[in-house]
Amino acid sequence: MKYQKEKGRRPMERFTVYLIHKWREEGDSVKRIAKMLGRDPGEVAAALELPLTEAEGRLLRRYYIKNGRR
Secondary structure, eight states: OOOOOBTTBOOOOHHHHHHHHHHHHTTOOHHHHHHHHTOOHHHHHHHHHSOOOHHHHHHHHHHHHHHOOO
């Protein structure tokens, strides 16, 4: 996937926001998530401020019903 440079930062895709919420719910720290994604911890924290869409929330609930929590 190609990213467009925007002031030296990659734009945040919706799927990335979803994964950040998922990993945080599983107990990963903002610092760890930032390291996994190669992003600044401030960007990860900002993504956590964004609400999940209704569809993303359903997907996350379905994931935990199927797989349980960590």
